[in-house]
Amino acid sequence: MGWFKRLKEGITTSTKEKKETPEGLWYKCPSCKKIHTVQDHTANKYVCSDCGYHEKIGSKEYFEVIFDDNQFTELNENLVSGDPLDFSDTKKYTDRLTDTIRKTNLKDALRSAYGKVNGQDLVICCMDFGFIGGSMGSVVGEKISRSIDYCIKTKTPLLIISKSGGARMMEAAFSLMQMAKTSAKLSQLAQHKIPYISLLTDPTTGGVTASYAMLGDLNIAEPGSLIGFAGPRVVKETIGKDLPKGFQTAEFVLEHGFLDKIISRGELKEKLSALLKMFKD
Numbered sequence: 001m002g003w004f005k006r007l008k009e010g011i012t013t014s015t016k017e018k019k020e021t022p023e024g025l026w027y028k029c030p031s032c033k034k035i036h037t038v039q040d041h042t043a044n045k046y047v048c049s050d051c052g053y054h055e056k057i058g059s060k061e062y063f064e065v066i067f068d069d070n071q072f073t074e075l076n077e078n079l080v081s082g083d084p085l086d087f088s089d090t091k092k093y094t095d096r097l098t099d100t101i102r103k104t105n106l107k108d109a110l111r112s113a114y115g116k117v118n119g120q121d122l123v124i125c126c127m128d129f130g131f132i133g134g135s136m137g138s139v140v141g142e143k144i145s146r147s148i149d150y151c152i153k154t155k156t157p158l159l160i161i162s163k164s165g166g167a168r169m170m171e172a173a174f175s176l177m178q179m180a181k182t183s184a185k186l187s188q189l190a191q192h193k194i195p196y197i198s199l200l201t202d203p204t205t206g207g208v209t210a211s212y213a214m215l216g217d218l219n220i221a222e223p224g225s226l227i228g229f230a231g232p233r234v235v236k237e238t239i240g241k242d243l244p245k246g247f248q249t250a251e252f253v254l255e256h257g258f259l260d261k262i263i264s265r266g267e268l269k270e271k272l273s274a275l276l277k278m279f280k281d
Contacts, residue, residue: 029053045265054222054265056202059111059126062161066124066269072115075123076146080107081139084174093170096132106131108139109164112147114156118273123151126161127208135168136208141178144212148185157195157276162213166206179211186215195279197272200227200250200259218260218275221250227258 027041028034031053041048045065046055064070080097087093101107109131114123125147127134144160151158167175189196198216200209203226210229213219221227228235228248236243246252253259263271 045268047265052223052264054202054224056129056163058128058130058163059106059161062126063111063113063115063124065265066117066122066159066272067113067115068117068119072113072124075112075114075150076143077111078107079139079143081137081171083170085170085172087170087172089170096170100131104128104130108137108143109134109168110140110143112143114150114154117269117276120273120276121154121156122159122272122276123147123156124159124161127163129163129165129203132168132170134164134208135166136164136175136178136206137168137171138174138178140168141181144178144182145185148189151189151194152192155192155194157197157279158189159197159199159272160212160216161199161201162204162208163201164204164206164208164213166208176207179207182212183215186212190217195276197275199263199268200225202226205229205231214258217279219258220261220263220271221253221259223250223262223264225250227253 024038027036027038029036029048029051032048032051034048034050036049041055046057046061047053048055063072080101083093083097085093106128109129110125110127112123112125114121116122125144127140148158150156167178169175186196196215196217198213198219200213200219200221202222202224204213204221205226205228209227226248227250230238232243232248235247244252250259250262254262
């Protein structure tokens with residue numbers, strides 16, 4: 001007789017009583033492949049506790065990390081892009097905007113808000129990569145400009161968190177004009193001696209890197225972030241040479257003098273608080 005025998009009086013759990021593992025319970029790090037609970041990963045500010053990999057997050061999560069008790073007031077929240085060029089590629093730009101707004105619950109690729117960081121006032125402009133690749137269009141430039149006006153009016157420091165693939169092609173020259181527009185507004189902020197901190201996250205590329213992302217009184221970045229103008233593949237094909245190890249990572253950019261410091265997300269709030277106090281003194 002075989003060692004296994006199915007008995008009628010054995011375990012007979014009905015299908016209805018079987019419990020499936022809930023979706024969204026586990027997080028697998030794309031870098032080290034270790035698995036953590038989503039709860040632990042969120043509590044660790046979306047940073048892998050094993051290898052330190054910084055998961056890409058958006059404005060909602062950054063506001064939670066930085067603002068005291070996640071309390072803030074959003075600025076110019078209802079600005080929406082127009083379609084001045086009547087642009088169409090695989091679909092009409094207006095349709096793409098409508099679909100993206102519906103999927104992301106965002107009005108555009110940047111949100112701006114003011115609140116407190118350890119009791120100190122701060123305005124944050126944070127980009128969302130999920131909105132058409134975090135591309136810089138006219139609304140992004142306008143929101144930054146209006147936020148700077150607010151900072152000047154209230155004498156409040158500014159933090160811009162960049163995460164972008166560059167200028168938005170659907171707006172062509174209207175998008176490229178935002179580079180000059182935001183740079184000019186930042187010069188006004190400097191004239192009023194109001195601090196501006198630029199935080200570059202993964203990825204920060206194209207026209208965003210070539211304008212406001214690199215114009216901070218302090219330029220800081222998260223570990224491992226891709227930072228550059230053109231992508232590594234384009235650069236390699238252009239110069240016809242192999243690129244150095246770690247090319248365009250935050251660590252490489254810091255080593256070559258284009259960043260002031262790399263700050264882990266777990267230390268971000270405390271470091272920002274210390275920097276704001278330093279600027280006051």
